[in-house]
Amino acid sequence: MKVILQLVTALLLIAVSQAHAQINNDMQTMRMIKDFYTAYSSLNFKSADINKLDSLIDKYLTPEEGRKVKEGYKKGYDLITNNNGINKKSLETMTIQTISDKKSLNIETGKYEIIKGVKNAYEVSYLLDPTITTQPPIVVDVLVVKHDGSTKISFITNNLTYYMNTKNKKTKLQ
Numbered sequence: 570m571k572v573i574l575q576l577v578t579a580l581l582l583i584a585v586s587q588a589h590a591q592i593n594n595d596m597q598t599m600r601m602i603k604d605f606y607t608a609y610s611s612l613n614f615k616s617a618d619i620n621k622l623d624s625l626i627d628k629y630l631t632p633e634e635g636r637k638v639k640e641g642y643k644k645g646y647d648l649i650t651n652n653n654g655i656n657k658k659s660l661e662t663m664t665i666q667t668i669s670d671k672k673s674l675n676i677e678t679g680k681y682e683i684i685k686g687v688k689n690a691y692e693v694s695y696l697l698d699p700t701i702t703t704q705p706p707i708v709v710d711v712l713v714v715k716h717d718g719s720t721k722i723s724f725i726t727n728n729l730t731y732y733m734n735t736k737n738k739k740t741k742l743q
Contacts, residue, residue: 598713598720599665602691605629605722606663610655631716631723638725651727653707654697663695668710689713 608625622642626635641648649655668690691713694706712724 595667598689599691601629601720602665602693602711602713602722603660603663606649606655606693606695607660609649610657610660629722631714631721634721634723634725648725649709650707651709651725655695655707656697658699659695659697659707662699662706663693665691665693668692687712 605625608629609622612621612625614622623639626638630638638648646652647654668687689712690710692708692710694708696702696704696706698704708727710726711722713720714723715721716723
């Protein structure tokens, strides 16, 4: 009986320590995302800040996603904010959260299902003008990975969960 109690206690301690490590990892990642958007919001694209943009891309994005962002700028599209922009006031309203499980309606069956959250994915939302409370928030989803020993943004989209889960079935997120 004593051995079983010790085994259960050990398993609980392991589970708690893993949960704590995941929370710390999420907090560090969220801080990195906030730092990226903070630095990005201070850029002036009408001046010579293009070099600063390249430096930000190199620091915070994987090479592949960095190429996509640069290609988007050449075509006049801001992938980082889903072409909505960001400013210093936006940072006051910014929230960053993990993308968790969501209830969805399967359009083909008409039944509700649970779509599993995407690992290492975060939703960034903010208001462009905090004084206008009726405007919908800007929402950008980012996927992060470990790249060369540091956490970097590897994918930016306007709805990552929908994108990841509609490859096999048609769903409408609730």
